[in-house]
Amino acid sequence: MQIHKNISLKPYNTFGIDVNARYFISITSIEELKEALSLDGYQKFILGGGSNMLLTKDIDALVIHLNLKGISILSEDDESVVIRVGAGENWHDFVIWCLKHDFGGLENLSLIPGNVGTAPIQNIGAYGVELKDTLVECHVLDMQSLETSILSNSDCHFGYRDSIFKGIDVGKYVITDVVFKLSKVPHKLHISYGAITSELEVMGIKKPTIQDVSKAVISIRQSKLPDPKEIGNSGSFFKNPIISVIQFEELQKTFPSIPSYSISKKETKIPAGWLIEKAGFKGKRFNNYGVHEKQALVLVNFNSAKGIDILNLAKLIQATVHRIFGISLETEVNIF
Numbered sequence: 213m214q215i216h217k218n219i220s221l222k223p224y225n226t227f228g229i230d231v232n233a234r235y236f237i238s239i240t241s242i243e244e245l246k247e248a249l250s251l252d253g254y255q256k257f258i259l260g261g262g263s264n265m266l267l268t269k270d271i272d273a274l275v276i277h278l279n280l281k282g283i284s285i286l287s288e289d290d291e292s293v294v295i296r297v298g299a300g301e302n303w304h305d306f307v308i309w310c311l312k313h314d315f316g317g318l319e320n321l322s323l324i325p326g327n328v329g330t331a332p333i334q335n336i337g338a339y340g341v342e343l344k345d346t347l348v349e350c351h352v353l354d355m356q357s358l359e360t361s362i363l364s365n366s367d368c369h370f371g372y373r374d375s376i377f378k379g380i381d382v383g384k385y386v387i388t389d390v391v392f393k394l395s396k397v398p399h400k401l402h403i404s405y406g407a408i409t410s411e412l413e414v415m416g417i418k419k420p421t422i423q424d425v426s427k428a429v430i431s432i433r434q435s436k437l438p439d440p441k442e443i444g445n446s447g448s449f450f451k452n453p454i455i456s457v458i459q460f461e462e463l464q465k466t467f468p469s470i471p472s473y474s475i476s477k478k479e480t481k482i483p484a485g486w487l488i489e490k491a492g493f494k495g496k497r498f499n500n501y502g503v504h505e506k507q508a509l510v511l512v513n514f515n516s517a518k519g520i521d522i523l524n525l526a527k528l529i530q531a532t533v534h535r536i537f538g539i540s541l542e543t544e545v546n547i548f
């Protein structure tokens with residue numbers, strides 16, 4: 213195990229922000245992870261896929277890069293398969309592996325940046341499916357006691373872009389492996405989400421397979437979300453806010469076209485992308501950073517932007533949306 217000094221984190225975060233880690237170590241086993249966590253005299257900073265973070269300053273700590281790999285089938289029967297995956301596996305590569313083996317359940321989550329181990333933290337979701345729908349359990353290491361344990365799906369308290377890992381237990385655990393239960397044929401497809409139905413129609417597919425659904429999702433994502441390899445970004449920067457139906461009906465009087473997704477009789481979710489677009493930010497470019505031209509929920513680093521500039525833009529967006537609509541936007545991305 214080698215500790216490196218003053219390493220640029222630019223290749224390790226999808227926003228492509230160039231800050232330094234004072235110390236950096238890449239671990240490939242749980243034993244190495246325990247060893248790294250028990251090194252005295254260092255503050256520790258766990259780094260997974262770097263796909264849901266905005267780095268605004270150098271990290272004055274020992275950055276532990278989780279490079280835990282491995283995909284193994286734990287059990288299977290005629291209908292389903294239970295698979296254990298190392299936290300350091302790339303999320304989309306794992307989805308593709310599942311599709312190759314004709315295991316269903318993750319196809320709607322194709323092309324989401326990041327690693328398997330970071331996916332449960334914010335309960336990644338897209339096109340009507342969330343990670344929690346197929347996740348069985350998370351294998352974790354307690355950062356203090358260095359003991360391993362297993363948290364069941366319900367232990368993780370998953371919510372919309374939420375879990376205990378960013379809530380009450382933030383900073384307590386390192387997720388080392390994730391276990392999924394996926395389907396075998398016949399699969400249950402989730403294609404009611406409007407954009408998927410129309411994309412499948414465009415593709416001329418009447419009886420879609422899970423591979424077709426994945427292709428449709430990839431095509432939709434590529435048409436509106438920037439590829440982090442080309443333009444630095446962290447996907448949706450904000451969560452879609454949930455407001456009361458009373459507040460929504462009041463807003464409808466001034467903004468009759470405001471879109472919403474009903475959550476319950478009392479609450480409704482508003483697409484933050486719409487609010488940001490209406491506030492005039494869609495496609496706005498400030499030197500080397502800005503708001504994506506095709507999806508206003510995504511902030512982008514065009515080239516060598518500073519994290520603090522992007523954070524200030526996020527604050528300006530929050531203040532403007534609040535002034536116009538009286539709605540507070542919460543960040544989905546973790547800020548450091």
Ligand code: EPU
Nearest residue numbers: 338339447448450451452471483485486489506507508509
């Ligand atoms: N909209 C606009 N202008 C925009 C963007 C969106 O008006 O610039 C409005 C439109 O009314 C559109 C609606 O927002 O119909 C919904 O847009 P979209 O389908 O793109 O979804 P979203 O709510 O903006 C969420 C997730 C995405 C996920 C998509 C598809 C959140 C915070 N984001 O975005 O997740 O891919 O749904 O399911 O829930 C991510 O988390 O990083 C992410 C990309």
